[in-house]
Amino acid sequence: MKAAARALADLARSSTLRLVGAVAAVFLAAVLILAVAVWSTVSAYIERRILDTIRTDLAGLEAVWRESGEAGLARVVERRHGETGPEGHRRVRLVVSAAGDKIAGDFAGWPNDLPPTGEIVRFRDPDDGVAYTGMVRRVADGPDLLVAHDRAEHEAVMASLMRDLAVPITAALVIAVLVTVAIGRRLLERVERVNATARAVEAGDLGARVGQAGDDEFGRLARHVDAMLDRIATLMRGVHHLSDQIAHETRTPLARLRARLERARREAEADPTARGAVPALDDAIAESAELIAVFSALLDIARTEAAAGDTRGLAPVDLAEVVGDVVDLYEGVAEDRGVGFAVTTTAAVVLGERMLLTRMLANLVDNAVKFSPAGATIDVEVATSGSEFRLSVRDRGPGLPEGFEATAFERFTRAETVAAVPGHGLGLPLVRAVALRHGMKIELQHADPGLRATVCAPLARA
C-alpha cells in the first residue's frame, strides 16, 4: 500500500507526466466541446424532422378535407387515433370547425385554450400532463387542424442516438488514455535512463553510460551526457595515471634512501670506529619509515577514493567477523590501557573488500582505544534494520571539539585537544575513503561522553 502510494507520489512529481496529463486534458476538453456541438446540432435536426413530419401530416389532412370534406377527414382522423411514432410515443390530432366545435380528434377542445395561431405550439395534455409539440393549420374556409407529437419522442431519439454513439466515444476515450499513458511512460523511461546513469556515476560507477539512440532531443541529451562522462573518465584516467607515476617515481627514491640507510647502518655496526653513528642511522631509518608510512597512507586514501563504486573485486563480507578480528587484534592493547570492549553483533553480510573494511574498523577502534580514559568501555556494535546495517564504535573519550565533525575527515586535520596523542591525521580520511569506496555513509556524533562513529549502508542482497 505504502509503496503504491509512494509510486503515485513519484508520478505526481514527474513533470513529464504532468505535461502528458495536460495534453490529455486538452484532448478531453476538445472531445467534450465536440460532443456538446454534436448534441445540439443533432437535437435541432431531430426537432426539424419532427416538425417536417407534422407539416406533411397537416398537408395530408388538408388534402383529405378538400377531397372528401369534413366527414372524410373525421374518418381519417378517427382511423389514425392511437397512432404512435417509431419509439412508441403518441401522435395526436384535432379537427375543429371554423365555429370552434370539435369535429374529430384526441381532445375535446383546444387543449389549454390554445389559440389556433398557425404557429408551432407547445402544450400539455390537460388529462395526463404529457408534453406535446405540434402545429396548428388554419385551412381557408375550412376547419382548424392540430397535429402534435409527444415531446418525449425527441428525447427518446436523442437517447437512442447517444446509445449508439456511446461505444465509439468510450472507445476513443480509452484509446486516448492508453496512448497518453504509453507516451508518458516512454518519455519517462528515456528521462529515467539519463537519471539512472547520473545516479550510477554519482555512486562511483564512472563506466556507466546512457547509450540512448535517436536524433530527437532525448537522444541528443543522452549523447551529451555520455560525451561529458567520457571526458570525465579521460580526466580521471589521467589523474590515476599521474598518481601511479608519482607512486612509482617517489617510492623508488624512497626505497633507495631506505636501502642506503640500512646498508650504512650494517656497515657502521660492523666497523668498531663507526659504531657511534648507529643510533643516528636508526633515527634516520625510523624517520624514513615514518615518511614512507605517511606517503603510503596518502596514496592508499587517494587510490581507495578513486576506486569508489568499482564493484570489481568485491566479495560478500560478514561485518560481524570483521568486528571479531579487529577486537581480537586490539583486545591486548585495550587491556593494557585498562579499557574494555562491549561487543554486540549480528550477522551482516555486505559486498566489500575485506582487508579495507578491516582496516576501516581498525582505524576507528584504534582511535577509540587511544582516546579512551582508563577504566572506560568501548562499544562496538553491528546491527541490521530492514535491508540496512549499522556499524558503530563508541568511546568515552573527550570527543570532538564543537564543529569539528565535518573537518575531521580531511587529511592532516587533527583536533587541538588531541595534540599529545601520536598520529598524522590520516586515520579518519582513510576511514571515509573506505566508506566511499563501498558506498557507505559515515557519521561522527557526540555521545556525551565520547564520540560515536557510525557507518551504514544497504546489506548485500542474498
Next chain:
Amino acid sequence: MRALIIEDDAVVAAHVAGLLVGRGFATEIVADGAEGLRRAAARPHDLVVTDRMLPGLEGLDVIARLRDLGVTTPVMVVSALGLAGDRVDGLERGADDYLAKPFSDDEFLARVHALLRRARPEPHPEVILVGDIEIRVKARTVHRSGRHVALSPKEFELLRCLAEHAGRFVPRSLLLERVWKLRFDPQTNVVDVHVSRLRGKIDEGFEGSVIRSARGEGYMLAADEP
C-alpha cells in the same frame, strides 16, 4: 642457489642483489621484462624477484607467461604499486608474494626465507624444535624444557611463525599477515602487546627472553639458548 632479479632501477636492483648474496645466492640482474622472461624460462632459478612497471614487459605478464610455460620458481613481486588491490592482482596472476616498495631489508629477507621454505618439496615438519622449545603443529601444543605452556590460538600462531624463522628477524608486517591475515599496519603497535603476552608465558620461570625485539621493527626467536 640462484636468484634472478628483474628490476629497471639499478640502485634497488643492486641493493636486492646485495641482500640475496648475503644469504648465499648467486644473483643475475636484468632491467627489461621480456629479457627477464627469457632468462627465467631458459634455466632453472630458485627465486625470481621482479618489479612491475618494467620496460619490455610488465612484471605480472612476465609471471603469467612463466606460469603458462610451467615454470614454478617462487616469484616475489617488489613494486611501488602497493595497494591491496594491486597485491590481489599480483597473487592472482601467479606471484608467490608481493612486497610494496619501499621495504625494509629485514622484511624482504624474512619474506624470501618464507618463500623458499614454502617452496621446499618436503612436507612441513610436524614438530618444530627451537632450542628448548618444542612446538607440535598438529596438536597445537607448546612445551619449553618439557613444561607445557598454555597459549591462545593467536599466540600459538605467533610463536609458530617466529619459530619457522628462528634465528632470523621477522618484521611486524609479516607477523600481521601470517597470524592475523592483515595486509596493513595498524596505527598502534598491536603486535607488540601480543608479543609481550607471548613472552610473559613462554619465558615464565626462565631468565631473559627467548624472543628478542630488534630496532623496533620486528622480532626474532633466538635459535640458541638465551
